[in-house]
Amino acid sequence: MTPTPTAPDGLGTLAGKAFAAYRAGERERLSELVDLVTPVLWSAARSQGGVPAACEDAIQTAFLQLVDRADSINEPAAVLGWLVVVVKREVWRLARGARREFGVEEVPEAPAQQLDPEAQSILSERQRVLWKHVSTLSPRCQELLRVIAFADRPDYAAIAESLGMPVGSIGPTRGRCLQKLRTTLGSDPGWAV
Amino acid sequence: MTSHTDAIDARDIANLAHVRDLFAHADPVPSDLAERIKFAITVHALHAEVAELIDSALLTTRGAEAAVEPTPTESVTFTAASMSLMVSSGPMDSDDSEDRVRVDGWVTTPGAKVEAVTSEGSSSAISDANGRFVLDDLPHGPVHFVVTDPGNDDTRPVITPTIQI
Numbered sequence: 001m002t003p004t005p006t007a008p009d010g011l012g013t014l015a016g017k018a019f020a021a022y023r024a025g026e027r028e029r030l031s032e033l034v035d036l037v038t039p040v041l042w043s044a045a046r047s048q049g050g051v052p053a054a055c056e057d058a059i060q061t062a063f064l065q066l067v068d069r070a071d072s073i074n075e076p077a078a079v080l081g082w083l084v085v086v087v088k089r090e091v092w093r094l095a096r097g098a099r100r101e102f103g104v105e106e107v108p109e110a111p112a113q114q115l116d117p118e119a120q121s122i123l124s125e126r127q128r129v130l131w132k133h134v135s136t137l138s139p140r141c142q143e144l145l146r147v148i149a150f151a152d153r154p155d156y157a158a159i160a161e162s163l164g165m166p167v168g169s170i171g172p173t174r175g176r177c178l179q180k181l182r183t184t185l186g187s188d189p190g191w192a193v
Numbered sequence: 194m195t196s197h198t199d200a201i202d203a204r205d206i207a208n209l210a211h212v213r214d215l216f217a218h219a220d221p222v223p224s225d226l227a228e229r230i231k232f233a234i235t236v237h238a239l240h241a242e243v244a245e246l247i248d249s250a251l252l253t254t255r256g257a258e259a260a261v262e263p264t265p266t267e268s269v270t271f272t273a274a275s276m277s278l279m280v281s282s283g284p285m286d287s288d289d290s291e292d293r294v295r296v297d298g299w300v301t302t303p304g305a306k307v308e309a310v311t312s313e314g315s316s317s318a319i320s321d322a323n324g325r326f327v328l329d330d331l332p333h334g335p336v337h338f339v340v341t342d343p344g345n346d347d348t349r350p351v352i353t354p355t356i357q358i
Contacts, residue, residue, distance in 0.1 A: 009277070028295045031231050039217075043216060052223070060230050067237060123219060138301065156201075173197065174198070178197075
């Protein structure tokens with residue numbers, strides 16, 4: 001698949017520029033790419049329900065594959081989407097054991113997002129309210145919002161596509177997931193204050 | 194009423210910022226993940242062998258006169274299949290460079306090139322016939338060493354885990 005290059009000025013664009021510079025010989029720019037995209041890759045990995053150690057391995061594997069295949073990647077500008085696809089696939093591969101490789105199309109749907117009790121206990125009152133509402137969304141919407149929240153507006157459409165969402169599920173229009181979040185939060189007097 | 198076909202507005206962006214804060218707080222990225230990934234990329238790119246940190250001790254070197262305060266020195270030993278490396282760090286000799294670090298080291302390969310990779314870049318030294326080398330004027334902070342043998346192209350580079358000096 002060829003993810004859509006992102007509009008200017010988003011995280012995806014900055015990542016694309018760093019990667020293009022790396023390919024052109026500025027090897028140190030790879031560190032910049034790692035710093036830029038690790039938070040969004042972490043959310044993409046964790047939103048699949050993988051344990052932290054597996055998520056770390058998946059992200060590391062994705063970067064090593066990127067280094068190995070750097071020269072054969074057609075669209076350096078779309079590197080963020082490429083990494084999201086590989087990370088998601090790796091998390092699922094690790095979760096199932098390395099019994100077989102499977103393609104992007106076979107990657108199952110993300111589960112509903114979970115926060116362990118320890119993590120929930122450190123939330124602020126307002127974050128608890130937000131978590132309650134996020135939990136009512138469909139698992140697919142939870143996954144999408146969790147990942148795009150760590151990117152910038154111009155990246156939403158490309159990231160949604162990398163996650164396997166239908167075109168038009170978000171960006172530049174709001175899409176159903178953001179609309180549902182807006183509606184459910186708006187209907188809660190406890191959130192409005 | 195708003196619709197899902199409207200353009201994303203400031204309130205949506207604010208909602209997403211709250212979602213971001215929620216997950217960043219409840220499930221933060223491990224603080225050293227990015228650094229570990231960069232290290233793994235370096236090892237991978239060099240096809241290097243990773244040395245194992247086997248010993249770390251705070252040595253105290255005492256001057257000849259008892260009145261002189263002992264100088265604490267961190268001594269660290271790494272080992273890999275093809276070589277071992279011992280490094281100790283201490284302040285520079287001159288008084289006016291307290292924020293710089295001198296690393297004295299010993300490696301089992303004479304004539305090896307020892308490169309110290311720091312936040313400022315890298316500097317290197319060649320070990321003498323006894324395997325000794327000195328790297329001075331290094332900054333405090335994280336450093337890892339890459340050892341190569343210029344006299345033998347068949348050996349893989351050895352890279353050490355990052356330590357603090």
